[in-house]
Every structure is written in C-alpha cells, then in structure tokens.
Amino acid sequence: MSGTSHPVFSVEGVSKSFGVFNALTDVSLSVRHDEIRAIIGPNGAGKTTFVNIVSGVYRPSKGRVILDGADITGLPPQKRARLGLARTFQIASLFRGMTIAEHMELAVRGRDTDRHERTELLDRMGLSAFADRDVQTLSHGDQRILEMAMAMVLKPKFLLLDEPTAGMSVAETDRMIRLIGDRLRGKVGVIIVEHDMSVVTQTSDQVTVLAAGAVATSGTPDIVLRDPLVKELYLGSAAGH
Amino acid sequence: MRDTVGLIVSLSILLATCLLATLIGEFWTGVLARCVTWMFLAISFTLAYSYANIPSVAQATVFGAGAYAVIWAAPAIAGNIALMLLASMIAGGAVALVFGLLVLRMSHSGAAIGTIILAVAFSMLGNAAIGLTGGTDGLPLASEAFHLFGIPITAGPNIGMLLLGAVLLAILLAGFWYISGRRIWRIVRAVQQNALRAQVLGYNAVAYRIAIYVISGCIAGLGGGLYALVSRHVAIETIGLSMSLKSILWAAVGGISSIYGGPIGVLAIQLASEVLLRWTVRVDLIIGLMLVAVALWLPQGVMGLRTRNANWISTIKQWRRT
Ligand SMILES: Nc1ncnc2c1ncn2[C@@H]1O[C@H](COP(=O)(O)OP(=O)(O)OP(=O)(O)O)[C@@H](O)[C@H]1O
Numbered sequence: 001m002s003g004t005s006h007p008v009f010s011v012e013g014v015s016k017s018f019g020v021f022n023a024l025t026d027v028s029l030s031v032r033h034d035e036i037r038a039i040i041g042p043n044g045a046g047k048t049t050f051v052n053i054v055s056g057v058y059r060p061s062k063g064r065v066i067l068d069g070a071d072i073t074g075l076p077p078q079k080r081a082r083l084g085l086a087r088t089f090q091i092a093s094l095f096r097g098m099t100i101a102e103h104m105e106l107a108v109r110g111r112d113t114d115r116h117e118r119t120e121l122l123d124r125m126g127l128s129a130f131a132d133r134d135v136q137t138l139s140h141g142d143q144r145i146l147e148m149a150m151a152m153v154l155k156p157k158f159l160l161l162d163e164p165t166a167g168m169s170v171a172e173t174d175r176m177i178r179l180i181g182d183r184l185r186g187k188v189g190v191i192i193v194e195h196d197m198s199v200v201t202q203t204s205d206q207v208t209v210l211a212a213g214a215v216a217t218s219g220t221p222d223i224v225l226r227d228p229l230v231k232e233l234y235l236g237s238a239a240g241h
Numbered sequence: 242m243r244d245t246v247g248l249i250v251s252l253s254i255l256l257a258t259c260l261l262a263t264l265i266g267e268f269w270t271g272v273l274a275r276c277v278t279w280m281f282l283a284i285s286f287t288l289a290y291s292y293a294n295i296p297s298v299a300q301a302t303v304f305g306a307g308a309y310a311v312i313w314a315a316p317a318i319a320g321n322i323a324l325m326l327l328a329s330m331i332a333g334g335a336v337a338l339v340f341g342l343l344v345l346r347m348s349h350s351g352a353a354i355g356t357i358i359l360a361v362a363f364s365m366l367g368n369a370a371i372g373l374t375g376g377t378d379g380l381p382l383a384s385e386a387f388h389l390f391g392i393p394i395t396a397g398p399n400i401g402m403l404l405l406g407a408v409l410l411a412i413l414l415a416g417f418w419y420i421s422g423r424r425i426w427r428i429v430r431a432v433q434q435n436a437l438r439a440q441v442l443g444y445n446a447v448a449y450r451i452a453i454y455v456i457s458g459c460i461a462g463l464g465g466g467l468y469a470l471v472s473r474h475v476a477i478e479t480i481g482l483s484m485s486l487k488s489i490l491w492a493a494v495g496g497i498s499s500i501y502g503g504p505i506g507v508l509a510i511q512l513a514s515e516v517l518l519r520w521t522v523r524v525d526l527i528i529g530l531m532l533v534a535v536a537l538w539l540p541q542g543v544m545g546l547r548t549r550n551a552n553w554i555s556t557i558k559q560w561r562r563t
C-alpha cells in the first residue's frame with residue numbers, strides 16, 4: 001500500500017464457497033479514500049462473487065469487510081448504503097415507469113440535498129434535458145450514466161462500479177471514462193470491476209488481478225498489465241493491445 | 242403515479258352498485274352487499290400480489306380473521322360497529338403480520354407456496370378448534386342493537402350495510418389514489434420491481450413488503466368484518482383455500498395489477514354466477530371456462546383494457562410529435 005492515509009475500504013482474508021467449490025479464497029485488498037482500484041480477471045475468476053460480498057448480497061464464508069474502519073461483514077445491503085457504500089450494476093437496473101428525476105429522488109432517500117447541486121450533477125452528466133422522461137426511453141449509455149448519478153448523488157465514501165462500460169459504444173465508453181476521471185478520480189475510493197483493459201489504464205490508480213478466486217497479483221496498471229502472468233491469464237485477449 | 246381514470250371507473254361501479262341495489266329486490270341487495278365485502282378481499286389480494294410481491298393464497302384466512310373478530314367481539318362491545326370493524330382490521334393486520342414474517346422466511350419455497358401451507362394449516366386449525374370457530378356449522382353473530390357513531394344500523398344483507406361497505410370502500414380507493422402519488426409509494430414500487438436494487442439505494446425491502454402485506458391484511462380483515470355483519474354468520478369454509486382462490490380470480494378478472502379492478506372482478510364473476518345458477522348447475526364449469534378465456538385474451542383483466550388503449554393513444558401522440 002502506498003500513502004499514509006488509512007484505507008476507506010478493505011476486505012481481509014475473504015473466502016466464499018458454494019458447497020465444495022471455492023469461488024474466492026483468502027482475498028485481501030484495500031482502497032484509499034482517493035484511490036481507484038480496478039479488479040480484473042478472466043471469466044469465472046470470482047469478480048461477481050466479490051461484488052456481491054462487498055455489497056452485502058452474500059456473506060463471506062470467512063474474512064471481514066471493512067468500510068471506513070467499521071466491520072460491515074454481516075450488514076444487509078441497505079445498511080451498507082446508509083453507511084456510505086454505493087454501487088452500480090453490471091446490467092442497468094432501473095425502475096420501469098419512472099423518470100430520471102424520480103430515480104434521483106429515490107437515490108437521495110428524501111434527504112435535503114442541495115437541489116441546485118443535483119441539477120448540476122445531471123447537467124454535467126448530460127441528463128438534465130431528459131429529466132422527466134421515462135428511463136425506458138433512454139439509450140443504454142444514458143441508463144448507465146444515470147446509474148452513476150444515482151450512486152454519486154449522496155457523495156458516498158466508497159463506490160463499487162460493476163463493469164461500468166459493459167455493452168457501451170466507443171463514444172459512450174469515452175464519456176464514461178471522462179466522467180470517472182472528472183468526478184471520481186482523486187476524490188473518492190472506488191473499485192471498478194472491468195473487462196476492458198483500456199478502461200482500466202485510463203481510469204485506475206491500482207489494479208488487482210483475480211484468478212481462480214485468489215489474488216494473482218496487484219500494482220499499478222502499467223506494471224500489472226505488462227506482467228507476463230497477466231498476459232498469460234488473458235491469453236492474447238483484451239490484454240493484448 | 243396516480244391512476245385517476247382507474248379511481249373514477251371503480252367509484253362509478255360502486256355508485257352504480259348502490260343505485261342498482263335500491264331499484265332491485267331484497268335478494269339482490271343482499272347479493273350486492275356481500276359482493277362489496279368481497280371487493281375488499283379482492284383488493285387486498287392485488288395489493289399483496291402487486292406491491293408486496295406476495296401472491297397470497299391465504300387472503301381468505303386473513304379475511305376470516307376479521308370476520309371471526311367481529312363475531313367474537315360483538316357481545317363484548319354492545320353492537321358498536323366502529324369498534325367491531327376496528328377489531329376486524331386489527332385481527333386481519335395481525336394475522337397478515339405473522340403470515341408475512343413466516344412467508345418471507347420460507348424464501349426457498351417461494352411466497353405462494355408458503356401462503357398455501359399457511360392457508361391449509363389454519364383451515365385445519367379452525368376446523369379443530371370448533372369451540373372457537375363453530376367449524377363447518379359456523380357461529381352466528383350475537384344479535385345486538387348495532388349502531389355506528391350513535392346511528393342505529395341493522396346488521397344483515399340490507400341496503401344499510403351495503404351503503405356502509407360502499408362508503409368505506411370508496412374511502413379506501415380514494416386513499417389509495419392519494420398515497421400512490423406520494424414519495425413513499427415510489428419506494429414501494431421500487432422495492433416491488435427490484436428488491437435488491439432498492440436495498441442498494443438504502444431501503445429496507447423486507448420491511449416495506451411486510452408493511453404493505455400488513456396493510457393488505459387490514460383491508461381483508463375489514464372486508465371480513467363487514468361480511469360477518471352482512472351474513473350474521475361465519476363458518477370455516479368462508480375462510481378456506483377455495484375462497485382464497487376465488488379472491489385471486491376476482492383480482493385476475495378485474496386486473497391483477499390495478500387496485501381499482503377488484504370491484505369489477507367481484508361483480509363480473511359473482512353476478513354471472515348468480516344469474517347462471519338459474520339456468521344450470523354447472524356454474525363452476527362455465528366460470529372456469531370464462532377465466533381461461535380471460536387469462537388467454539385479457540391477461541391484465543378488465544383494467545388492462547385501458548392501458549392497452551392508453552398505449553395505443555400514446556403511440557399515436559408520439560408519432561404525431563415526431
Ligand atoms: N451462487 C453460486 N453457486 C454456485 N457457484 C457459483 C455461484 N456464483 C458463482 N459461482 C461460481 O463461482 C465462480 C466465480 O463466478 P463469478 O461469477 O464470481 O466469476 P466472474 O469473475 O464474475 O466471471 P465473469 O467474468 O464470467 O462474469 C464460477 O465458477 C461460478 O460458476
């Protein structure tokens with residue numbers, strides 16, 4: 001770990017088994033309050049399992065999950081959210097028949113957040129023009145952006161982004177990368193689960209590579225992505241370029 | 242998202258029911274008065290199914306708790322109808338609370354199966370506890386001088402009880418219309434659509450589901466209480482599984498996703514049954530076939546007809562805008 005500030009989020013020795021199958025084995029990592037850490041790994045490496053443990057969908061078989069110094073291992077998702085842990089979903093999960101504005105209302109949980117600030121957030125994300133439109137009429141990219149806005153509006157301590165660019169066009173991916181760079185980088189602790197290596201190099205300070213449920217290696221993107229082991233794991237796939 | 246048209250349609254149906262009852266004979270007034278009590282049951286099923294994600298096959302048991310509460314309470318509270326109906330709502334809500342907590346714990350078998358187990362178990366318990374329930378013979382309502390806030394009311398299948406039920410139902414429907422435009426209802430809808438997503442936004446999905454289910458229980462209980470007053474008699478089969486299934490049919494015909502469909506569903510099926518009974522003994526068969534037809538061609542029930550038209554209208558509007 002670099003830097004002296006304490007991590008805003010960490011997992012310590014987390015394991016998760018489904019029956020006899022170990023999906024995660026003794027995974028430890030931490031994220032500083034101003035750091036973006038990418039988690040990469042081949043299919044079946046345990047990334048989604050990790051996301052589910054962090055957000056409280058699963059309880060780990062072993063190990064602890066720590067948010068801002070507090071043990072949240074046993075807490076349900078809503079309590080984690082109220083403690084400042086926000087997440088987005090790999091598949092945009094918005095509510096049918098509700099507008100962007102209504103989604104933002106849900107996201108702020110009736111708190112008196114600065115309305116001006118909320119409008120500004122939507123403005124910056126290029127969503128304010130459609131604020132009163134049913135989310136089902138939005139493009140896939142705009143839906144993902146809205147997910148981001150919902151996750152960011154209460155200024156969480158820690159953000160978990162599950163493949164934020166999955167299924168996006170090149171232009172939409174660029175927009176997402178810019179958004180992460182402008183609004184998140186250096187401002188809040190983030191974990192991005194990502195398949196696209198170019199997204200990782202453009203957004204992340206640190207990378208952790210998961211393989212077969214364990215941490216294979218971690219470090220800065222330029223070092224990790226050049227690691228022959230990582231190249232081998234991806235075997236000329238996305239890591240190749 | 243307030244469905245004003247739905248509210249107006251259901252209130253109109255209710256008004257028409259009351260007007261009709263004043264024109265036709267005593268027998269039909271009684272039929273309609275019972276129908277109004279069942280409308281509460283149909284609405285409570287829709288609420289449980291569409292907003293608590295509990296497809297409850299035990300709603301009649303909850304309805305029955307309200308009915309028996311009135312039977313039991315009547316002698317003690319000297320014909321005070323307001324107190325009796327309060328007791329029936331509390332009984333319905335309490336039973337629903339227990340059911341809801343149990344059902345959400347049976348997550349592996351699914352909510353519907355959980356409620357079937359509860360409905361069967363309680364029906365057997367009710368049969369066994371003859372002293373309390375009267376079993377298949379049932380229990381009569383103690384004859385008291387019934388009054389509502391000082392106004393004397395005769396219990397039984399009469400116009401007074403019909404009007405009382407209709408007024409309470411109108412208040413319920415209008416109240417639902419009001420709530421459905423509030424922020425809290427948006428949360429309920431969010432929980433219902435995607436519980437995990439709502440949890441990640443910080444909402445306790447289970448608590449919301451239980452709360453909605455308890456409210457649906459209060460509504461069913463109130464219907465049961467009115468039913469006991471109209472029928473002046475409650476037996477164990479009025480609260481059994483077959484009655485629960487009937488409530489699902491009413492809701493399905495009216496429109497399973499709209500609270501406002503309940504009254505239409507009850508009237509359509511019950512009036513059709515009553516009329517058919519004069520011609521044939523195979524009423525259940527005919528009703529069954531009607532339901533298959535509804536399931537096939539009108540999956541959203543009568544209320545679904547409207548959204549179908551609305552979709553059509555909005556498509557045209559959009560098309561004209563571009
Ligand atoms: N609920 C479960 N029950 C049993 N096995 C599971 C469960 N969830 C995941 N697994 C297994 O755990 C392993 C890791 O799965 P996971 O979905 O976490 O991988 P992933 O890294 O997200 O893969 P992908 O890149 O394909 O999304 C897989 O072999 C999967 O089959």
Ligand SMILES: [Mg+2]
Pocket residue numbers: 047048049
């Ligand atoms: Mg995955």
